[in-house]
Amino acid sequence: MARKAYVSSVGFTPVGDHWEKSIIDLAVEAARGALKGSGVKNPGQIIVGNMFSAVGASQEHLGALLASALGLSGTPAYKIEAACSSGGAAFNVGYNLVRSGAVDSALVVGVEKMRDLEPEEVSQALAMAESAEYTQFVGATFAALNGLLARYYMEQKNVTRDELSSIPVLDHANAVTAAHAQFRKAITPEVVGRSAMIADPLRLFDCAPVGDGAAAAMIVAEGGASAGKGKLSEVLGGKIATNEFSIYERDDMLDFKATRDAFRGATAEAGISPKKLSLVEVHDAFSVVGALSLEAMGFSKPGEGSRDAKAGKYSRGGELPINTFGGLKARGHPVGATGMYQIVEAYLQLTGQAGKNQVEGAQYAATQNIGGVDSTSAVHVFGRSS
């Protein structure tokens, strides 16, 4: 019988330019926040979520490196990699270790150092989430794949430029009051529609920015010796699913099957109806990906994700607030850390610590973290603990 697992504290850095800090400086800063808040001195396991430290920082072996830096050498530690869903995947491992009884506590840290790279080096690093032999080989960047998807989506579903812009606009509106967000400035659909063309029809403001950051959470078992002192949010369910690897290998490119399956599995494990969710942190690395994610989770009908966002359904005060601190577009997307930022934000909401971004009365929250173009999806469901 699985035990209950809780997040008992979190730690994180702002997302953006951290010229003065190395990848391990960032990881330590976030990890210390989670350790201090939880009162757990010796976590049973340390897990690092990270996508490309080898390329971004000439550094691998982040598990032992972080444990040692924290003065916790001896603790089992390793890195989990699943492209941009590395953070969500790392958390899923920690959650399952704790609920299975293997350990009483797990410290999960998502971290990415991107800004030390030149823009073309970032493109190359991100493209490694896709096939070397058949995607990188033709010169396609990750943005290009999403451009192909965006055109297909707009043509098949008659989605307009202004409709597609609605999720980036929503993100920026939410980030204005989010202290850790990378871009705290409201924008209009016109700004999105006039921004530089990246991969036609996707423009700069359809795309999540490049930034550094780290976010961490302490997972503790119910009544465990190391349960510590932090405010608790229960981890009610968590699943990872995969899709056919590349969009061009799928029968229906608009079906985010990994997200659909992971969401269904996570809510089933949690035993709650999706209708009970108070907020969702959605992986909108590109505007089109946000829309297709909302559709895959069943919140919008096929083709209606962007239109529903435009109508206000997903805004603060709407039917189902999403990306309450700005999402990937405005809070930022330090790729391997992003899944952990989402989990940190769900925790802040459910423990009443979201400040000006608080969703009043939040009871349940979900986080959805994608690797590739829905090649991997990690979904977790959290609840308020009384």
Next chain:
Amino acid sequence: MAIRHWRVKDRYYRLIGSRCTECGAECFPPVYRCRKCGSEKIEDREMPQSGKIVTYTQLHEPLPGFEAQAPFYLAVVELDNGAKMLTQLVDSTDESVKTGAKVVATVRRARVDGDSGQITYGYKFRVT
């Protein structure tokens, strides 16, 4: 960046993909197991050299090694046997590149490796 292209030269020069000997489904890139029926009875199969554009984009900032070709079109192409693949488009005017346009395969210089200067060739498609 080392991608050992010689290992997949038949894939790149002759569009050798997969055919499932159980259900007949064909695909490119090749697979280890049929996506349609699950069979592992897979054989190499030369793909048809023509198809149509499913979706496309124009890329201004490509991966390192492709700068000299930018901007260029990329497309998801559905071949005449139903296989969907990703490819560059060449020798095609802006007006001709559109969803549904017919395309045919051609062999071209794919990229030049920055460090060794090694030239790699491979498939591209053009609008007919």
